[in-house]
Amino acid sequence: MTVVNDGLSTNLTPVEHHHERHDDAHHGAGAKLVIVGYGFWIFLLSDIVMFSAFFAAHAVLQDATDGGPKGSELLSIRNVAYETACLLLSSFTCGLILVGAEARRMAWTQAALVATGLLGLTFLVLEVREFSELISQGAGPQRSAFLSSFFALVGCHGAHVSVGLLWLGTMMAQLFVKGFRDDILRRLLCFNLFWHMLDIVWVAVFTLVYLVGDAR
Amino acid sequence: MSQEHEKPVTLGVAPGLNDLVDQSSWQKIQTYFIGLVLSAILTVAAFYFVQSKTIWGPSIPVALTVLAVAQVGVHLAFFLHLTTGPDNVNNSLALAFGTLVVALVICGTLWIMYNMDQNMPIMAHMNAKTHSLDQHQGGTPGITKPVAAVVEASVAGRVRSISCDVGMRVTKGQICAVIEVPELDSEHVKAEKLQIEAMARIQQEEIALS
Structure with missing residues (x-):
């Protein structure tokens, strides 16, 4: 290892190692990338804390069906399997966005963004379809406390995915117009963290809400 | 290497970034691909356990939780590149604190709500108790302490x-x-x-x- 690794230098950071002093590096774009990324990481963790409250509510209320339908009678395992596949694949393509950005390849990065967006959109369509089917069966959020907590938790995740898709579209436009600027790269990193976090939350959702709910 | 010791502040590496500078794009993709394959295996296993009857029914939630925790670990390691290395101390400490708060919220809620559930008889129980009490009190008036009252x-x-x-x-x-x-x-x-x-x-x- 001949590369001086000051802990900041990755291909996302501007080339400023070797000849620069470490003090300078901490005030440069590399340090900003670490600080912005870390701040966003803290935000995501607080977002997960918020999700944990929804999970706790759902865990408490999952038997409060008020004589209405139970989770195992309502939820389609096949549908949630498709949703999970979409989100997992999109997590992979989201990683490719970052690799493409580090290699400064515009076409590659944009293609990965498109793939991530399409998979996210498919996930959202499947979820909206599931919700509308439930509501048309009379199993809407007002039917029972269980269904309220179900729609709140899964809907909250879906709202995050929707916001993520808006962000993704914005990033495609910004990247196209402004190119691989430092601030664009920082935003791509934050988007990457956000999208991976959504998949981690989804792992908990499909396990605890759908699969454990089905096994009960 | 003396430079290492002169560093006044260690910012570490940004979360989500790989700290191996000299990795080629292909190697980075490989890391993501390994994560994808491992997650897919864990996901398929979870869905398989629910659909099939290979494991004992009451233990399914435990098995599913183990698989989910493993998958979250895979995501953190292969997608978010979180390591236990010294340049990741800030990131993993923040994660540890987040996990602590999540555990407190979930376990605390379940504990408190279970306790309240135990101490708060629901209507069906109360009606049943009232009826049995009516008959009981008829036999020994003034002696029993009422457990329910109409x-x-x-x-x-x-x-x-x-x-x-x-x-x-x-x-x-x-x-x-x-x-x-x-x-x-x-x-x-x-x-x-x-x-x-x-x-x-x-x-x-x-x-x-x-």
């Missing part, structure tokens, strides 16, 4: 207000409802009318006097 109206009338609800805690002697008696009500109205008439008469007298 509140009945002491007078006939109209309910003006209710200050209790199903599931609410009440103390002994607390007022649960107020009942209005229509007869008393009409007497009150009559008395008021008489009073108004008397006042009017007094006024007339006063005018006549002056």
Whole structure:
């Protein structure tokens, strides 16, 4: 290892190692990338804390069906399997966005963004379809406390995915117009963290809400 | 390497970034691909355990939780590139704190709500207890301490207000409802009318006097 690794230098950071002093590096774009990324990481963790409250509510209320339908009678395992596949694949393509950005390849990065967006959109369509089917069966959020907590938790995740898709579209436009600027790269990193976090939350959702709910 | 010791602040590596500088794009993709394959295996296993009857029913939630925790670990390691290395201390400490808060929120909620559930009999239980109590109290009046009580109206009338609800805690002697008696009500109205008439008469007298 001949590369001086000051802990900041990755291909996302501007080339400023070797000849620069470490003090300078901490005030440069590399340090900003670490600080912005870390701040966003803290935000995501607080977002997960918020999700944990929804999970706790759902865990408490999952038997409060008020004589209405139970989770195992309502939820389609096949549908949630498709949703999970979409989100997992999109997590992979989201990683490719970052690799493409580090290699400064515009076409590659944009293609990965498109793939991530399409998979996210498919996930959202499947979820909206599931919700509308439930509501048309009379199993809407007002039917029972269980269904309220179900729609709140899964809907909250879906709202995050929707916001993520808006962000993704914005990033495609910004990247196209402004190119691989430092601030664009920082935003791509934050988007990457956000999208991976959504998949981690989804792992908990499909396990605890759908699969454990089905096994009960 | 003396430079390493002169570093005044260690910012570490940004979360989500690989700290191996000299990795080729292909190697980075490989890392993501390994994560994808491992996650897919864990996901398929979770769905398989629910659909098939290969494992004992009551243990399925435990197995699913283990698989989910493993998958979250895979995501953190291969997608978010979180390591236990010194340049990742900030990121993993923040994650540890986040996990602590999540555990407190979830475990605390379940604990408190379970406890309340145990101490708060629901309507069906209460009705059952009241019936058995009625029979029991009939045999030994004044000896048993009531475990449930039926509140009945002491007078006939109209309910003006209710200050209790199903599931609410009440103390002994607390007022649960107020009942209005229509007869008393009409007497009150009559008395008021008489009073108004008397006042009017007094006024007339006063005018006549002056």
